[in-house]
Amino acid sequence: MLTPGVAWAQSERQIEIGRTSLEAALNRLAAQTGLDIISTESGLATTVVPGLSGRWAAGEALRRLLVATGYRAVRVGPNSYRIVRAPPARDVRRAPPPRDSSPQSAEIVVTASKQPVSYLHFPGSIIIAGLASQRPRSAPARDMRDLVREVPILQSTAFGVGRDKVFVRGIADSSFNGTTQSTTSVYLGDIQIGYSGADPALKLYDIQHVEVMEGPQGTLYGAGSIGGIIRITPNPVDLMDLHARGAGGATATWKSGIGGDANAMLNLPVISDRLGVRLVGYRQREGGYIDDPFRRKFDINRTDTIGGRVAMRASPGNGWNVEVGGLLQRIKAQDAPYASIKAPPLAREAVLPQPYSSDIDLGRLVVTKDWDSGLQLTSATGIARFHSFDLFDATLWPFPPAIYTNDDTNLLITQEGRLSRGLENGNSWLAGFTLLYNSNVQSREIGPINNPTDIIGVTNVTQSASLFGEATFHLWRGISVTAGGRLTRARVDGEPSSTPRNENFVKGRSSLRFDPTIATTAMLTRNLAAFARFQTGYRTGGLAVARGVGRVADFLPDSIAMGEFGLRLRRSGARGLAGSVATSYARWTNIQADLLDRRGLPYTLNLGTARIFTIEANGDWVPAPRLRANFSFLYTDNHVNGPLAVLTTAVNRRLADTPPFAGHVDVDYSLPIGRTLVSFGISGSYIGRSVLGVGDYLDIAQGRDATMGLRAVVETRRLDFSVNVENLLDHAGNRFAFGNPFWLLSRNQIVPYRPRSIRFGIGYGF
Numbered sequence: 161m162l163t164p165g166v167a168w169a170q171s172e173r174q175i176e177i178g179r180t181s182l183e184a185a186l187n188r189l190a191a192q193t194g195l196d197i198i199s200t201e202s203g204l205a206t207t208v209v210p211g212l213s214g215r216w217a218a219g220e221a222l223r224r225l226l227v228a229t230g231y232r233a234v235r236v237g238p239n240s241y242r243i244v245r246a247p248p249a250r251d252v253r254r255a256p257p258p259r260d261s262s263p264q265s266a267e268i269v270v271t272a273s274k275q276p277v278s279y280l281h282f283p284g285s286i287i288i289a290g291l292a293s294q295r296p297r298s299a300p301a302r303d304m305r306d307l308v309r310e311v312p313i314l315q316s317t318a319f320g321v322g323r324d325k326v327f328v329r330g331i332a333d334s335s336f337n338g339t340t341q342s343t344t345s346v347y348l349g350d351i352q353i354g355y356s357g358a359d360p361a362l363k364l365y366d367i368q369h370v371e372v373m374e375g376p377q378g379t380l381y382g383a384g385s386i387g388g389i390i391r392i393t394p395n396p397v398d399l400m401d402l403h404a405r406g407a408g409g410a411t412a413t414w415k416s417g418i419g420g421d422a423n424a425m426l427n428l429p430v431i432s433d434r435l436g437v438r439l440v441g442y443r444q445r446e447g448g449y450i451d452d453p454f455r456r457k458f459d460i461n462r463t464d465t466i467g468g469r470v471a472m473r474a475s476p477g478n479g480w481n482v483e484v485g486g487l488l489q490r491i492k493a494q495d496a497p498y499a500s501i502k503a504p505p506l507a508r509e510a511v512l513p514q515p516y517s518s519d520i521d522l523g524r525l526v527v528t529k530d531w532d533s534g535l536q537l538t539s540a541t542g543i544a545r546f547h548s549f550d551l552f553d554a555t556l557w558p559f560p561p562a563i564y565t566n567d568d569t570n571l572l573i574t575q576e577g578r579l580s581r582g583l584e585n586g587n588s589w590l591a592g593f594t595l596l597y598n599s600n601v602q603s604r605e606i607g608p609i610n611n612p613t614d615i616i617g618v619t620n621v622t623q624s625a626s627l628f629g630e631a632t633f634h635l636w637r638g639i640s641v642t643a644g645g646r647l648t649r650a651r652v653d654g655e656p657s658s659t660p661r662n663e664n665f666v667k668g669r670s671s672l673r674f675d676p677t678i679a680t681t682a683m684l685t686r687n688l689a690a691f692a693r694f695q696t697g698y699r700t701g702g703l704a705v706a707r708g709v710g711r712v713a714d715f716l717p718d719s720i721a722m723g724e725f726g727l728r729l730r731r732s733g734a735r736g737l738a739g740s741v742a743t744s745y746a747r748w749t750n751i752q753a754d755l756l757d758r759r760g761l762p763y764t765l766n767l768g769t770a771r772i773f774t775i776e777a778n779g780d781w782v783p784a785p786r787l788r789a790n791f792s793f794l795y796t797d798n799h800v801n802g803p804l805a806v807l808t809t810a811v812n813r814r815l816a817d818t819p820p821f822a823g824h825v826d827v828d829y830s831l832p833i834g835r836t837l838v839s840f841g842i843s844g845s846y847i848g849r850s851v852l853g854v855g856d857y858l859d860i861a862q863g864r865d866a867t868m869g870l871r872a873v874v875e876t877r878r879l880d881f882s883v884n885v886e887n888l889l890d891h892a893g894n895r896f897a898f899g900n901p902f903w904l905l906s907r908n909q910i911v912p913y914r915p916r917s918i919r920f921g922i923g924y925g926f
Contacts (some may be wrong), residue, residue: 168739175212175221182229186243186434189225191733193218196278199407200398201231201245204370223667226778230400234534242276242582244530265291272347272391273800274380274630275536275580275590281729282764283632283642283679283691285329285374287311287778287792296873297407297923301421302364302388309845309867311372313776314792314823318896318911321446322491322518323358323462323548329374330718330796330818331387331748334834335852335898337548337568338754338764339600340700340715343387344375348487349394351524355572355598355622357382360520360546362489366405366425366440368393370552376697377674378721379644382594382626386697386720386748397473397483399436403427405925409882414890414915416506417447417459422564425925432474441468449692449915450499454509468799479530487522498553498899498911504891506912511561512553512609514900521545538592554606554760554902564606564760564902573597586634594626602705603657611650617657618712619703624650630677638683645676654703660712664705671717673698687730688900696722699752704764714753715764716762722746731782739779746772751800753816758857760901767854768802770815786830793823804855812851817896819848819863841871852897860907865893867913881920890916 177188183204189195195218196299207229212221222233232246271280304326308316315327318333325335331343337357346354354360362371375388409421420559423442430436441880445465448459467489474482493516500508512804516899522544530538547569554564578592601619605612617633630644653668679693698719706713724741778792798815845867854858868888874881896911903909 177211196240229898272373287372298921328388334753340752343420350540379695409921411919412916416449417448452509460496491518511555589631592628621892642679719749741777772798821848860897862897
């Protein structure tokens with residue numbers, strides 16, 4: 161006897177798909193039949209299919225659509241298929257993918273789950289942003305700042321590009337960079353690229369999509385994912401066709417500096433269907449907009465970024481794939497981007513310039529093996545080095561000029577191996593292990609410009625080994641249950657850079673931790689799913705600088721437990737609404753935080769306990785064939801209990817940088833004119849009031865800002881032009897109430913928005 165899903169899939173229905181790319185055709189087939197069609201293969205967007213018109217069962221329609229494409233469908237569930245590469249067919253016709261003016265409902269695969277899961281059936285909150293097919297070649301560079309503005313579940317500091325901290329769904333420890341492990345882990349594909357400190361601020365050129373998997377994610381990703389993970393998926397190496405793209409733009413900022421950017425990509429098949437290389441390079445200059453009348457300097461905060469990636473993919477056959485890659489990026493800022501409330505607009509007065517730099521280097525090796533049965537083996541090895549340098553003006557009038565410098569180096573080596581399998585009855589499982597080594601070295605100096613004095617810093621070395629597993633069981637009538645856990649053995653060793661005044665700290669600490677997860681998904685209708693999840697996570701402790709010069713102390717591990725419930729809607733056709741809504745409650749205990757004392761020097765402690773309640777929603781509405789509207793918001797209510805929190809008013813006993821409400825809306829209209837596509841867009845964002853941190857010293861208000869942007873794009877098959885206007889209303893505001901730690905006591909610092917800017921871009925590709 162057939163299951164209801166299989167019986168439905170075999171019933172005939174009218175299918176109408178015109179000539180288009182295979183990727184678009186599969187999306188339309190999913191929308192018209194309700195099939196879950198997932199794939200991580202490259203080349204779907206560049207394979208042209210003639211289309212279908214007639215009555216077929218869903219499975220037969222899929223088979224006919226894939227004829228002579230070089231791909232085949234592997235059934236992984238009662239109503240789910242995975243598209244994989246078949247032996248190459250030589251009559252495949254390929255062309256650059258059209259940018260469809262009539263958006264369809266796409267069943268997107270969630271790769272951050274470490275096994276292919278359709279977005280509709282994923283048992284938890286996740287945002288998939290930055291799809292390459294939705295952006296023209298000439299569009300401006302994107303980085304984490306753009307995602308924070310467009311995705312309200314993300315929050316961020318504004319300390320400067322390359323030294324900002326990013327938080328997910330209000331799980332924010334502090335506004336300051338230090339030695340504590342990040343609350344959000346960032347990945348490039350399967351490779352973790354950060355451990356502690358700031359987000360590396362990668363430029364998102366040639367990126368397929370970005371997944372924000374809301375946390376905690378202790379089972380799949382281990383320590384450091386208590387807020388969630390951000391997984392950046394680059395476009396894969398195409399082994400069949402030559403592709404190239406180049407783009408650039410010039411940016412003019414109102415009464416400020418001029419900026420520009422350029423990028424290029426080359427995809428080169430060395431041996432057809434066996435070996436290929438993909439190269440990406442970019443350079444960007446952001447013009448300054450902060451003045452310093454005291455030094456008679458203008459537009460002082462100019463920032464330069466240069467970087468590139470290389471990936472080589474080999475497919476020797478029999479399901480094996482090997483990818484070797486590397487990445488480097490260099491960020492160098494002439495000065496910090498903060499201003500003074502008491503100075504003229506967009507200005508401050510300092511004795512010395514305050515430059516900073518942020519560098520990242522990454523190497524990765526990923527080996528996969530696919531079997532026809534659906535079994536997949538993955539081995540991912542990565543080594544990442546992150547280095548940052550900050551210089552601050554530590555001059556205390558009327559004394560001579562003085563500086564404070566902080567040099568931080570982070571080395572991260574990871575190895576993960578896992579097996580996963582999707583079964584025809586809707587069940588799936590994965591099991592694996594992770595090995596991690598991280599070394600964080602912090603050194604500091606303070607004093608006269610030409611003769612600063614070393615002050616105590618710390619080195620923390622973390623080593624951990626984990627075993628993890630997760631399985632999904634299909635029960636009945638569209639209900640499935642997911643359960644799993646991770647067992648982690650970790651050791652943290654800390655060493656001060658010089659003999660501290662106090663030695664009451666533990667140089668080494670070992671821990672054994674188990675993080676479970678339990679989740680469920682229920683298909684209420686063919687296009688509406690409900691999900692619920694319970695998950696835990698934690699961060700390792702370590703040795704850190706304590707209050708007072710020459711002091712160090714231990715900070716203990718913290719942990720979080722979270723439960724959530726939500727609904728997810730798939731659009732049933734070419735028009736209509738798709739989206740999700742979810743609510744969650746989390747309890748965070750023994751919170752680790754990097755703070756500043758009243759002299760401006762950093763220290764680390766355990767803050768106390770917080771409870772965090774959130775409501776979030778996002779929607780993608782297509783009311784007409786050429787009109788699309790996206791909207792999203794996050795409401796969060798959090799409250800901190802601890803020795804510092806009780807020193808301030810109740811309204812300010814909040815986690816740092818977490819506004820009660822944040823929202824974003826974007827409307828796009830496209831008009832095909834012959835072979836040219838013209839589109840216009842408008843966007844708006846609002847970020848509510850937040851505070852710099854916990855306690856009376858840091859209860860400084862920031863935020864409560866609204867900004868708008870406009871864009872226009874003209875696209876042909878290979879060439880496109882774009883115009884983007886940011887901060888249309890020229891709002892200054894106060895994004896972040898911090899810039900120099902030694903002047904924080906004055907409560908006089910703000911980071912204003914970049915003034916109204918306009919960028920003209922051009923892009924070409926084939």
